[in-house]
Amino acid sequence: MSVPFPSATEPAGSRTEVFLRYLAYFRDGVGRRVEAMSEEEARRSRVPSGWTPLELVRHLTFMERRWFVWGFEGQDVVDPDGDEVDGRWFVPTDLGVAEVLAAWRQQAAVTDAVLRRYDLGEVGRPSPRWGGAEPATLERVVLHVMQEYARHLGHLDIVAELGGGVTGEV
Known part of the structure; x- marks a missing residue:
């Protein structure tokens, strides 16, 4: 069953819950499209x-x-840009769809826990991620991530359509 689009009229206990619903919706769209594809x-x-x-x-x-x-x-992260080689996204040949999706879902659970653990107005910790700039609030981070998901889900819709796969808000 797919995650429904978060209705603007459905009550939510907090802004965090609204953000979690949107992330769940975008992630569900990505997962359903890729799961419907052959290796x-x-x-x-x-x-x-x-x-x-x-x-x-x-x-x-x-x-x-x-x-x-x-x-x-x-936090220290080993190889934060490990998804790229020579400026291109990369998946090692020994990783299949199931492994890549499992790692993605595991990271999604970590992200959701972070969102539940902190207030949206809290400012992030200094780290190399910020390139010397002041860290952003959690709300700014989650908004950035949601726009990235929305954009990439649109990209994936086009690719899935070209391949005859799952598309749209179903």
């Missing part, structure tokens, strides 16, 4: 830039880790 299709690029759906999911895993763990929480 071959998930590794196939249908766009001139060359990225694949599997690379996109792995990018989302690292993106969440960079923003919430390395950035907001200021």
